[in-house]
Amino acid sequence: MADEPNVPLLDVGRGNAPLRQEMLAAIGEVIDSGRFLYGPDVSALENEIATLSQVDHAIGCASGSDALLLALMALDIGPGDEVIVPSFTFFASVSCIERLGAKPVFVDILPDTFNINHRAIEAAITPATRAIIPVHLFGQCAAIDKICQIGEKHGIAIIEDAAQAIASAYHSRPAGSWGRIGCFSFYPTKNLGGMGDGGMMTTNDPQIADRLRLLSSHGMRPRYHHRALGINSRLDTFQAAVLRVKLKHLPEATVSRQKNATRYRDMLQAADLHKHFTLPKLDPNAYHVWNQYSIRVPDGQRDAVREHLASHGVGSEIYYPVPMHQQECFAHVAVQPGSLPETERAAKEILNLPIFPELQESEQERVVSVLRGFFQGRQKAAA
Numbered sequence: 001m002a003d004e005p006n007v008p009l010l011d012v013g014r015g016n017a018p019l020r021q022e023m024l025a026a027i028g029e030v031i032d033s034g035r036f037l038y039g040p041d042v043s044a045l046e047n048e049i050a051t052l053s054q055v056d057h058a059i060g061c062a063s064g065s066d067a068l069l070l071a072l073m074a075l076d077i078g079p080g081d082e083v084i085v086p087s088f089t090f091f092a093s094v095s096c097i098e099r100l101g102a103k104p105v106f107v108d109i110l111p112d113t114f115n116i117n118h119r120a121i122e123a124a125i126t127p128a129t130r131a132i133i134p135v136h137l138f139g140q141c142a143a144i145d146k147i148c149q150i151g152e153k154h155g156i157a158i159i160e161d162a163a164q165a166i167a168s169a170y171h172s173r174p175a176g177s178w179g180r181i182g183c184f185s186f187y188p189t190k191n192l193g194g195m196g197d198g199g200m201m202t203t204n205d206p207q208i209a210d211r212l213r214l215l216s217s218h219g220m221r222p223r224y225h226h227r228a229l230g231i232n233s234r235l236d237t238f239q240a241a242v243l244r245v246k247l248k249h250l251p252e253a254t255v256s257r258q259k260n261a262t263r264y265r266d267m268l269q270a271a272d273l274h275k276h277f278t279l280p281k282l283d284p285n286a287y288h289v290w291n292q293y294s295i296r297v298p299d300g301q302r303d304a305v306r307e308h309l310a311s312h313g314v315g316s317e318i319y320y321p322v323p324m325h326q327q328e329c330f331a332h333v334a335v336q337p338g339s340l341p342e343t344e345r346a347a348k349e350i351l352n353l354p355i356f357p358e359l360q361e362s363e364q365e366r367v368v369s370v371l372r373g374f375f376q377g378r379q380k381a382a383a
C-alpha cells in the first residue's frame, strides 16, 4: 500500500484549480476598480446569499466569528445576560458571548446528530436568557423548527450558527432563514470557502439588518460621526469576487459531498465496518450538506484508529477533541459535573473522514480498506 498516493482530509487546491482563470479575471477587475472595500462584488454577493438563504437581507463581515459577535451586539446582549449554546462546537460559537460580558449556558447534544438537544433547552432558560445559539454542526441543521418555537414562546432570540451549513435546509427552509439572525463563514474549509477570512449575516428584520451594517463599520454614520460602539469588520472585495465565482459551483459541490456520504455508507456497510463504528445519522427533516463526515469509534479505540489511518497516509481530524466547557479559557463558566454526558462522549469518540467534493471513489475505497485493515489486524492480534 506504500506506493498508493495519500488521501488528504481536504484538498482545497482541487476545487480551486479549475476555477483559476475565472478567479484571476475577477480579482483583476477588483484591482482595476480600486474599490477594495464596499466594491460592487460585495453587494452582489450579499444579494446572492440572501437569495440562496431566502432572506431579505444579507450583510458581509470579516469572518464567521465576527458574524456571531455582531449578531449578539445587534441584540444588545451584554453583562447580566445568558445565552444558551452547545459546548460541542467550535470556540467562536461561545467566545462571542464571553467577549460581550454575557454568560454562556451549555446544553448537551443529541448523540445521533451531534446537534443541540432541543428537548433540554427549556430547562436551561432563566429570566436572564436573551438568546439561543443552535449550531448546525457538520452541515446538518439542528431541530431549528422546535428551537424557534421555544424562542417564540419565551421571547428569546435565535441566532443560527450556520458556519458549516451554507445551502443546507430544514423542512426545505434554508439554514440562516429561521432565526432572528443567521451567521455564515467563508473560512477556506467551509462549504463555500474563500481565500482567507470572510463571513455573512442574514436576517428578515430590516432594523436588525441596518444595525448589523452600522455595527460592522465602526458604528459610523455619517462619516466620522459614531452612533454606536461598532467594530471594523468588513468582507473585502477580493474575497467577495472569489466567493462569487465559487458560489456558482456550490450546487454541484454540495451534490458531490452528498454522493460521497452515500458512497461511504454503502462501502462501510459492505465491509461490515458499521458493526465497529457508528455511521452518521440523517435527520429526515434535514437537507444535509456534509461539511464533515463524522463517525463514532467507541471503546477508547478512536485515537488508535486515527494513528492507523495516518500511518497509511489517510487524513482524518477530530472535531472537536475538547468541548468548550472543558477549555481553560472557559474554566470559570459554571457547569454541573456530569451534566453534558453526550458532549463528553462525542469528544472521545468522534472521527472525521475526508469528504470534500473532489474526493475520488478510489480514494474512498482506500479509506475504507485501511479502516478494515485496522480491525483485521486487531482480530489477528487477539487470535
Ligand SMILES: *Cc1c(COP(=O)(O)O)cnc(C)c1O
Residues within 6 Å of the ligand: 063, 064, 065, 066, 089, 090, 092, 093, 135, 161, 163, 164, 184, 185, 186, 187, 197, 198, 199
Ligand atoms: C468556522 C466556524 C465558526 C467561525 O468562522 P470563522 O470564519 O472561522 O471565524 C463559527 N462557528 C462554527 C461552528 C464554525 O465551524
